[in-house]
Amino acid sequence: MESTVPLSFDRAAARKVVQAERRRSTLIDVGVTLATIFAALLMGFVVIALLGKDPVRAYEALLTGPLTRLGRTGRWLELATNLILVGLGVSIAFRARQFSLGGQGQMVAGAIVAALIAIYVPLPPLLGVLLPIAAAMATGFLLGLLPGAMKAYLNANEIVSTLMLNAIVLRLYDYILTFHLKPQGSETTRSLPVQPTAQLPTFYELLGVDLGRFNLGVVLVIVGAVGVWLLLERTPFGFAIRTIGANEKFARYGGIDTRRVIMLAFAAGGAVSALAGVHLLLGVHRRLFLDFVGNIGWDGITVALLARNNPLLVPLSGLFYAYLLVGGDRVEQQAQVGSELVQVIQAVIILLITAQVLGDWIRAWRARAQVEV
Amino acid sequence: MTQATPFIVEMRDISKVYPNGVRANEHVNFAVRPREIHALVGENGAGKSTLMKILYGMERPSSGQIFVRGKPVSIHSPHEAIALGIGMVHQNFMLVPSFTIAENVVLGAEPARRRLLDYRAAVEITRQLSAQYGLEVDPEAPVEAVPVGMRQRVEILKALYRGADVLILDEPTAVLTPQETHELFAAIRQLVQSGKTVIFISHKLREVKAISDRVSVMRNARLVDTVNTAEVSEEQLARMMVGREVFLRVDKAPMRRGEPVLQVRDLEYVTEAGVEMLKGVSFNVYAGEILGVAGVEGNGQTELVEVIAGLRSAAAGQVRLCGVDITNAPPRRVRQAGVAHIPEDRLTNGVALSMSIAENLIVDRYERPPFTRGGLMQPAAVAEHAERLIDQFAIRAPDGDAPVASLSGGNMQKVVLARELSSSPKLLIAAQPTRGVDIGASEFIYEQLVRARDNGVAVLLVSADLSEVMSLADRIMVMKDGRITAVLDNTPDLTEEAIGYYMLGVKRMSAEEIAARA
Numbered sequence: 001m002e003s004t005v006p007l008s009f010d011r012a013a014a015r016k017v018v019q020a021e022r023r024r025s026t027l028i029d030v031g032v033t034l035a036t037i038f039a040a041l042l043m044g045f046v047v048i049a050l051l052g053k054d055p056v057r058a059y060e061a062l063l064t065g066p067l068t069r070l071g072r073t074g075r076w077l078e079l080a081t082n083l084i085l086v087g088l089g090v091s092i093a094f095r096a097r098q099f100s101l102g103g104q105g106q107m108v109a110g111a112i113v114a115a116l117i118a119i120y121v122p123l124p125p126l127l128g129v130l131l132p133i134a135a136a137m138a139t140g141f142l143l144g145l146l147p148g149a150m151k152a153y154l155n156a157n158e159i160v161s162t163l164m165l166n167a168i169v170l171r172l173y174d175y176i177l178t179f180h181l182k183p184q185g186s187e188t189t190r191s192l193p194v195q196p197t198a199q200l201p202t203f204y205e206l207l208g209v210d211l212g213r214f215n216l217g218v219v220l221v222i223v224g225a226v227g228v229w230l231l232l233e234r235t236p237f238g239f240a241i242r243t244i245g246a247n248e249k250f251a252r253y254g255g256i257d258t259r260r261v262i263m264l265a266f267a268a269g270g271a272v273s274a275l276a277g278v279h280l281l282l283g284v285h286r287r288l289f290l291d292f293v294g295n296i297g298w299d300g301i302t303v304a305l306l307a308r309n310n311p312l313l314v315p316l317s318g319l320f321y322a323y324l325l326v327g328g329d330r331v332e333q334q335a336q337v338g339s340e341l342v343q344v345i346q347a348v349i350i351l352l353i354t355a356q357v358l359g360d361w362i363r364a365w366r367a368r369a370q371v372e373v
Numbered sequence: 374m375t376q377a378t379p380f381i382v383e384m385r386d387i388s389k390v391y392p393n394g395v396r397a398n399e400h401v402n403f404a405v406r407p408r409e410i411h412a413l414v415g416e417n418g419a420g421k422s423t424l425m426k427i428l429y430g431m432e433r434p435s436s437g438q439i440f441v442r443g444k445p446v447s448i449h450s451p452h453e454a455i456a457l458g459i460g461m462v463h464q465n466f467m468l469v470p471s472f473t474i475a476e477n478v479v480l481g482a483e484p485a486r487r488r489l490l491d492y493r494a495a496v497e498i499t500r501q502l503s504a505q506y507g508l509e510v511d512p513e514a515p516v517e518a519v520p521v522g523m524r525q526r527v528e529i530l531k532a533l534y535r536g537a538d539v540l541i542l543d544e545p546t547a548v549l550t551p552q553e554t555h556e557l558f559a560a561i562r563q564l565v566q567s568g569k570t571v572i573f574i575s576h577k578l579r580e581v582k583a584i585s586d587r588v589s590v591m592r593n594a595r596l597v598d599t600v601n602t603a604e605v606s607e608e609q610l611a612r613m614m615v616g617r618e619v620f621l622r623v624d625k626a627p628m629r630r631g632e633p634v635l636q637v638r639d640l641e642y643v644t645e646a647g648v649e650m651l652k653g654v655s656f657n658v659y660a661g662e663i664l665g666v667a668g669v670e671g672n673g674q675t676e677l678v679e680v681i682a683g684l685r686s687a688a689a690g691q692v693r694l695c696g697v698d699i700t701n702a703p704p705r706r707v708r709q710a711g712v713a714h715i716p717e718d719r720l721t722n723g724v725a726l727s728m729s730i731a732e733n734l735i736v737d738r739y740e741r742p743p744f745t746r747g748g749l750m751q752p753a754a755v756a757e758h759a760e761r762l763i764d765q766f767a768i769r770a771p772d773g774d775a776p777v778a779s780l781s782g783g784n785m786q787k788v789v790l791a792r793e794l795s796s797s798p799k800l801l802i803a804a805q806p807t808r809g810v811d812i813g814a815s816e817f818i819y820e821q822l823v824r825a826r827d828n829g830v831a832v833l834l835v836s837a838d839l840s841e842v843m844s845l846a847d848r849i850m851v852m853k854d855g856r857i858t859a860v861l862d863n864t865p866d867l868t869e870e871a872i873g874y875y876m877l878g879v880k881r882m883s884a885e886e887i888a889a890r891a
Contacts, residue, residue, distance in 0.1 A: 011771060014770075014771040015771035015772055017771070018771040018772070018775060018779075019771075230749075233750075234749050234750050234752075235745075235748060235749060235750060236739055236740045236745045236748075236750060238750075239732070239739050239750060240739075242728070242732075243725055243728065243732070243736060246725035246726070246727045246728045247721075247724070247725040247726070247727075247728075249721050249722050250721075250722055250723065250724060250725045250736065251725075251736070252684065252704060253682070253684060253704060253714070253716060253722045253723070254704070254736030254737045255703075255704045255705035255707075255708045255709075255736070255737050256705070256736070257703065257705065
């Protein structure tokens with residue numbers, strides 16, 4: 001390995017060089033991400049044109065869709081809130097290099113436990129919201145703890161265990177909803193609504209601005225992003241998580257109780273992911289029904305990957321991804337382009353960003369250009 | 374345009390500037406005569422690997438010309454280098470572990486019959502090459518099952534099979550035991566006799582003196598000089614490499630031995646595969662002494678260190694530190710008891726490459742004040758701690774935020790050393806502390822180990838480099854097949870040969886004798 005420090009060593013000069021290089025590399029990262037998004041959009045444009053559809057119209061819908069009406073903007077922000085919360089939870093385990101895919105199950109389990117309180121227990125205003133939130137987080141914590149302990153102490157593959165656990169939780173949810181929560185004689189399979197004191201008020205209810213179901217749950221995003229950042233970057237637990245993610249053998253050698261930390265990283269992630277479920281329950285739907293969470297648990301993983309598991313970038317990537325999803329719906333309606341094609345464009349963007357291909361190309365090109373001067 | 378030339382390879386006025394501004398080669402002129410063993414020496418980062426990567430087509434020079442057999446060439450890839458008869462054996466072997474040796478040798482240019490690999494032909498080719506050049510291998514053994522020395526011979530055979538006339542060996546002895554090094558040298562001599570040319574990259578001057586015909590010395594990206602090996606001494610070479618006088622002699626004050634710090638009793642260790650690696654090992658390390666563990670690698674030294682450090686579990690026996698039982702305690706408790714550990718494989722165990730220097734320096738103490746107060750980490754304290762250790766241990770780094778991956782091997786080792794020594798240990802375990810480290814850094818590491826000893830630390834030094842053990846240790850313990858075969862006082866009349874008998878298991882002290890000295 002070649003040292004990047006100049007050979008004849010002058011510390012002050014080296015520091016300047018390195019700091020300039022760090023700034024440049026941050027700029028390149030940002031530029032590359034923007035260029036990647038642009039390249040993917042361009043590819044989609046060409047594909048739509050080749051299929052004989054009107055790409056300009058499709059793109060107009062995709063890029064302006066979420067902003068064309070307040071209700072759509074609200075839909076975008078509400079979806080982003082969900083994706084960001086799951087993304088934050090997922091990023092905790094990912095930072096310890098644990099591929100926990102349990103977001104979907106943790107959301108659902110959190111929602112159902114919160115629903116039992118929010119529907120059936122009359123509580124005073126603030127407590128009516130806080131108690132279901134705490135219950136959901138506790139449930140998510142336990143649901144993360146289980147695969148975490150299995151991975152840490154029994155070396156059970158976390159991908160398999162979290163996926164299996166998701167399946168179990170989703171079936172259990174259907175069962176409880178259908179046979180216990182659905183009111184007698186009801187036509188549709190859905191629960192009673194939550195108590196009025198348990199509702200997270202929408203911005204229409206608060207300020208009269210009709211942003212659809214976008215609600216005060218957005219506070220969870222701000223608190224969550226800062227909280228997860230603090231946890232990872234400013235607590236000893238976060239230091240242990242990051243060290244394990246960087247080199248598990250080194251962490252163990254240094255005296256970190258790697259098993260305990262890995263187990264708790266799964267659990268902490270579960271607690272945060274469950275917030276998305278409680279947000280759906282108290283702010284968006286205000287009752288439970290079948291297929292309550294949709295695809296959010298999975299899209300949240302994409303959001304975490306896009307943000308490279310940086311909790312301060314997760315809100316940005318969540319907003320971006322939700323924009324793409326809502327814009328995609330508009331494309332379907334406006335340009336008669338099938339939803340499959342919209343998903344293809346989305347997938348290409350995600351693929352290019354996560355693979356960071358473009359970044360490598362540009363770096364290689366820069367290196368060549370400089371050498372051949 | 375062919376010129377009459379006495380050189381098989383000539384590199385003229387080669388410069389290489391990396392995109393990050395590092396000048397790895399500056400106006401280097403390097404020429405190799407046919408059928409010679411040409412050593413290329415220099416400290417880590419002096420530019421020798423870059424020069425050879427350019428010759429092997431892995432890097433492109435920023436300027437300069439290359440001639441092979443007098444013809445100007447431009448080498449764009451290892452493939453083209455091989456076509457010109459240039460082969461390279463890297464420090465990290467590039468073999469498929471699950472394939473047999475014969476399969477590895479022919480990989481990429483397989484003898485085929487009806488478009489399928491002709492395995493018997495491959496074995497036959499390997500056997501013939503092996504006999505022709507005196508590179509003994511077992512063609513049908515899988516690579517993962519054979520020792521490092523044989524893997525290296527496989528790499529050499531691979532290059533020969535592809536028609537290499539010029540062989541570049543990149544620090545070939547770094548991974549070898551003394552015996553394997555002897556065998557390699559014999560093989561190199563036989564290669565040269567049968568018409569090959571060898572370029573031997575190293576920073577071990579004793580080996581360079583022993584094997585090479587001519588030496589080229591690199592320092593700070595420049596080629597200082599090329600000289601006939603017979604006409605220079607090791608000291609002169611060292612001075613050319615470092616640019617100043619170096620003393621690898623260690624000056625030690627007389628030992629002031631104190632109480633026993635580490636007490637190991639009847640220690641047994643069995644691998645998961647059921648192999649007994651430690652068989653009833655008992656010894657003490659006292660405050661203020663360096664106990665050196667000598668032995669051919671793979672005789673239980675690694676396991677001994679890792680059992681004491683809490684990274685492996687003993688099957689039986691006891692480890693006590695200042696009277697406290699730490700047998701099979703987790704690493705945290707071992708460290709709290711006062712053990713510091715410079716691990717053998719620092720890239721795997723000793724550092725997290727992607728994390729910053731500052732973070733690497735606190736892995737064993739991040740939870741304690743001043744680094745954590747009131748449940749929150751204190752970045753200012755972490756940065757200040759890093760600044761202090763970077764100064765104190767002369768780590769060549771711009772600041773504590775730089776990732777460890779950006780450092781050279783010697784400076785990574787200093788990061789480990791800084792962390793472990795600053796934990797004020799009672800016992801310091803140093804496993805292969807200077808492996809892959811250049812002379813300047815080795816000198817520094819020696820000084821630090823001796824200083825720790827003079828301050829009353831018990832030091833357990835494990836090294837495959839016998840001269841290192843002999844120049845540092847106060848007592849020497851020899852291990853063979855998981856047993857202690859001798860414990861010797863490191864008196865001036867102790868010779869390498871005397872230790873060698875115990876290392877090879879030719880001689881062995883009686884149990885009573887060992888017990889009395891250990």
